[in-house]
Amino acid sequence: MSESLTDSLSPEERRTGMSLAAIFGLRMLGLFLILPVFAIHARHIPGGDDLTLVGLALGAYGLTQACLQIAWGTASDRWGRKPVIVAGLLLFALGSAVAALAPDIHWIIVGRVLQGAGAISAAVSALAADLTREQHRTKIMAMIGSSIGLVFAGSLVAAPILFSLVGMSGIFWLTGFLALAAILVLLKVVPPAPPPVAGPAVSIASVLFEPQLARLNFGVFALHLTQTAMWVLVPAALVQYGHLPVAEHWKVYLPAVLLSFVVMVPAIIAAEKKGLMKPVFTAAVALLLLVQIGFYFASQSLWPLTLWLTLFFVAFNILEATQPSLISRIAPPQARGKALGLYNTLQAVGLFVGGMAGGTLAKHFGGGAVFSACGALILFWLWLTRALQVPRRPTPSHTAT
Secondary structure, three states, rough: OOOHHHHOOHHHHHHHHHHHHHHHHHHHHHHHOOHHHHHHHHHHOOOOOOHHHHHHHHHHHHHHHHHHHHHHHHHHHHHHHHHHHHHHHHHHHHHHHHOOOOOHHHHHHHHHHHHOOOOHHHHHHHHHHHHOOOHHHHHHHHHHHHHHHHHHHHHHHHHHHHHHHHHHHHHHHHHHHHHHHHHHHHOOOOOOOOOOOOOOOOOHHHHHOHHHHHHHHHHHHHHHHHHHHOOOOHHHHHOOOOOOHHHOOOOOOOOHHHHHHHHHHHEEEEEEEEEOHHHHHHHHHHHHHHHHHHHHOOOHHHHHHHHHHHHHHHHHHHEEEEEHHHHHHHOHHHHHHHHHHHOOOOOOOOHHHHHHHHHHHHHHHHHHHHHHHHHHHHHHHHHHHHHOOOOOOOOOOOOOO
């Protein structure tokens, strides 16, 4: 068989990548739809005038994710990927219903905790690894990682419109419906999972302290902490300084998102096809740092806000596409699910800490303290990337005709 054929995705691998990316996307869309509008909505509900509680409501999802991500991943090794993913999505839908019916911010926090308890990211990523060949795993992981960036960008455009049409309660009901739709995709479209890969047991400690994996785990923590902390402030800044009501925030988000993808797509291609993964990765982290500096100095008028949001989307989307791919390539095959579970745990910790820290810092010290703290964290991440070692792309296997 020619290299051009062996080095291309099979129909089953393509279906696996697209369907699992859709499951990730449907679930993450339900989460991200909340970010651009919740801080505005919270002002009009009991308890919502406390920015610390607002930050907790945004980040509570990450708290239970952090506690249960490895457990759900381990359960999927024992009882199978699909049953565990279905159970997690049902729990997420239950949390969405609780939040939709919540009379005050405290019950919304309860709903967000239940949403986070459906911690299936590691199980989905492990299923993707189960169903793809080694030389194509990076492509599939990048496809799934990119779906997070895509739905995050799309949610920022759609959320203000949906909020004006159905309100916050309607958005929570929609998140539950999307989780149920993801179950149908899993059962009807995703191929059956093969048996898990055999091999020597790998401890959590050895995965946690492996230097290259540790750099990526810190990176996803810093990225999602920054993302959540920023969205404690950004919607209100667009209202106060951009003079845009929430229903018109799409006028900023849509062009910013479209321009970010114009830059992101060639960057991802260069990283994967031309062996420039580390330069592209490092540049994205540096850009994220520049965004924090930009927000600190220029967050009080519309055009600077739009510029820095666009650059944030560029950096965020590149990092969301590349980091899971690198984890899947660096981790031992028999510990891939565990490594991805730990990675997703640190992602969830970042979501929780970002919401709490963003709300608390903004309440006591103002918005500048949020961007300063995020900038310091990202500067340390940039320093860590100096020693990041990117594995070579796997060469395609050759099958005799």
